[in-house]
Each structure stands twice: as structure tokens, then as C-alpha cells.
Amino acid sequence: MKTLKALAALCVLALFASLPALADGPVEFRFSAYYPESYPVFKEGFKRWEELVEKESNGKIVFKNYLNGVLHTAKHGFRAAMTDICDLTHAYPGYQPASFSLSHINDLPYALSSQHGGVLAMETLYPKYFKQEYEKMGVLLGCWVTTSEYNLITKKPVHKLEDLKGMKIRSFGGLCSTTLELLGAVPVMVQSSESYTAFQNGVVDAVLYPDSSMVSYRLYEVGKYHTRIALTRMGVPYAMSPQFFKKLSPEMKKFMYAKLRQASQMAAVAYDLDDIAARKTLKENGVEMIELAPEEMARFKKAVEPMWENFVKENEAKGLPARQLVTELRELDAKYSAMTPEQVFDLVTKNPLPGIVDF
Known part of the structure; x- marks a missing residue:
């Protein structure tokens, strides 16, 4: 700061x-x-x-x-x-x-x-x-x-790649959906304005967003786990x-x-x-902030490397x-x-x- x-x-x-x-x-x-x-x-x-x-x-x-x-x-x-x-x-x-x-x-x-x-x-x-x-x-x-880096806010903690298997995650489509599939997740197209309701009602199990958007849409009221995966930054x-x-x-x-x-x-x-x-707001609202271990982050990066070759x-x-x-x-x-x-x-x-x- x-x-x-x-x-x-x-x-x-x-x-x-x-x-x-x-x-x-x-x-x-x-x-x-x-x-x-x-x-x-x-x-x-x-x-x-x-x-x-x-x-x-x-x-x-x-x-x-x-x-x-x-x-x-x-x-x-x-x-x-x-x-x-x-x-x-x-x-x-x-x-x-x-x-x-x-x-x-x-x-x-x-x-x-x-x-x-x-x-x-x-x-x-x-x-x-x-x-x-x-x-x-x-x-x-x-x-x-x-944009800022995209991280995960979830209902269940994510500590390793296997935790994403079958997890329904809000996606904005295109490369984002392909990336989530390579991580083992199930991308679900949801408009930003509908992300809270979809998260609350179980349409998705997690939302991929910049941290600021998690606060703007008050997603911390539904998800209590934040995992920094820094997946992408949109141009x-x-x-x-x-x-x-x-x-x-x-x-x-x-x-x-x-x-x-x-x-x-x-x-x-x-x-x-x-x-x-x-x-700071996420922490104040009881969200657990999870940092992936370096070796686990390396596994995330390796999983999506095929996108670079494509x-x-x-x-x-x-x-x-x-x-x-x-x-x-x-x-x-x-x-x-x-x-x-x-x-x-x-x-x-x-x-x-x-x-x-x-x-």
C-alpha cells in the first residue's frame, strides 16, 4: 500500500x-x-x-x-x-x-x-x-x-488442483471456459449481474472474478473461501x-x-x-484467504499450458x-x-x- x-x-x-x-x-x-x-x-x-x-x-x-x-x-x-x-x-x-x-x-x-x-x-x-x-x-x-487478476471465491476450500474437479464455476466464455475445463472444472456461462443469484442458488459452486468484483457483487455473503489462483488478466x-x-x-x-x-x-x-x-473487505466479512503452495501453483500453470501451444x-x-x-x-x-x-x-x-x- x-x-x-x-x-x-x-x-x-x-x-x-x-x-x-x-x-x-x-x-x-x-x-x-x-x-x-x-x-x-x-x-x-x-x-x-x-x-x-x-x-x-x-x-x-x-x-x-x-x-x-x-x-x-x-x-x-x-x-x-x-x-x-x-x-x-x-x-x-x-x-x-x-x-x-x-x-x-x-x-x-x-x-x-x-x-x-x-x-x-x-x-x-x-x-x-x-x-x-x-x-x-x-x-x-x-x-x-x-484488469486485475482473476481469483476464485467458493463455498468449499480449494487448496489443490483436484479440488476443482467437477466444480461448477462461473465463466465469461471463450478462453476462460477452455481454461476452466483444463483445470478440471465445469464452466457455466453466467452474466455478471446474475452471479450472486447463481452462486446463492447453486447454479455455480464458485465464481471466477477479480477481488474487487467479489466485493462489488457481495459474493462474500455466499462464498467463504477465497483462493488466489491469479488465472488471468483480461486485456x-x-x-x-x-x-x-x-x-x-x-x-x-x-x-x-x-x-x-x-x-x-x-x-x-x-x-x-x-x-x-x-x-481487506473480504477478510472483514469472514472469508478465508487461501494461498496456493508454490508447487501447487506450478501444477495449475502446467494444466493450462496446452492453451499456449494451441x-x-x-x-x-x-x-x-x-x-x-x-x-x-x-x-x-x-x-x-x-x-x-x-x-x-x-x-x-x-x-x-x-x-x-x-x-
């Missing part, structure tokens, strides 16, 4: 360290999202980022937020950014799975070890592996973000309107590009802070360098996740990753 609070202070220092003399403005930046203002990734992430950018730009960038899905649904982010309905919004490959290939690596089990390190790894690899398929959607990448990148970026001056483009690299990390910290608070085979058959991507992602994730959030934020501030947007 102290480390993440220190990062918030570092954000302020970094953003005020060198104020550019921006001649443009004011420029209105329209941020759109399906979630409310109270949603942690906005409240503690994007909102703080907006406030800092407005100050650093001396008021030349002015944000206007459209939340609660007032401009478009969660699934229509690509269309909204492409048609200039907004300037930055969530645009997830998972919502348009047939349109993406290599980008789906983010959602494979155990792909990323941490928020800050995983995000930096994905943005580092973006120009080489993901940019072409993302920009085919008619948008530019604003920043790459991932939730944010798309930027090409029309918005095109109208900026060269100086303003450089400025906003650098700030968006920081936005990725500030969103990552927001997710981490939310999970820390959520775990990812490689399917994409190599399309002529895509999937095996090389897997190698590079694992190396970069290990490298950046070994760093602290402060170190990563300092790195992207002093040396913004090149090539994510051409200008």
Missing part, C-alpha cells in the same frame, strides 16, 4: 517536473466509458490522470467525461472512437474476438505476472505484434490496460480517435503521446489499490510469429514485473515507448 501511495506522489512530481510551453488550445478531450464516476479505475486512475494533464498543459487540454455508457455501450468502443463520437474509450479485443489474433495473448492463463509489468510488456510489444490488427479497427491505441486497452490525434499540432501530439504512456501505469495502480481494499499453432498457421511473441512476452513480463511500480512509472516518464502511434 505504501509503495502504491508513493507512486501517486511520484506521478505529481514527474508531471510537474518539466512543463512544456504548449501553444495550442484549449483542446477538448472527450473520455467515454460504460462505468460510473465511482468506478476505481476511473476515480483513482483516469480521473487523477486527467487532472494532472490539465495542470501540466496549463489548461490547454480540457477533459469532458461521458460515463455510465451515455455515448455508447461497452461493446461499441471501437466504433465510437473510429467515428469520432469520443476521443478515448475502452475498446477490448475480447469484444471483437474474430478481428484479432496475436492480441489475444493477453488473455491467456498466466500471461502477465503484475499490473505494472504486464502493461509495460504489452505496450513494448505493441508496435511489433499488435499494432496492425488494432489499427485495422479504424482506431489508434491510447493506452494498454489490463482492456483504450482506443483513441484518429480524428482527434490528427488535429493536434506536432508539439501537442508529442505531449499527449507521452502522457498516455503514463495513463497506462496510473490505471494499473488504480486496479491494484482497488484489489487491496477488496481483500495459440502458437493457430497463429503460426496464419503466418504470424506467435512462438516468437510468446518468448518475448514472457521475458519482458518477468523483467518488468521484477521492478516496482515506481520504477516502471519513472521509466515510461523518462523514456516513453516509441512507435505506438505514428506522428
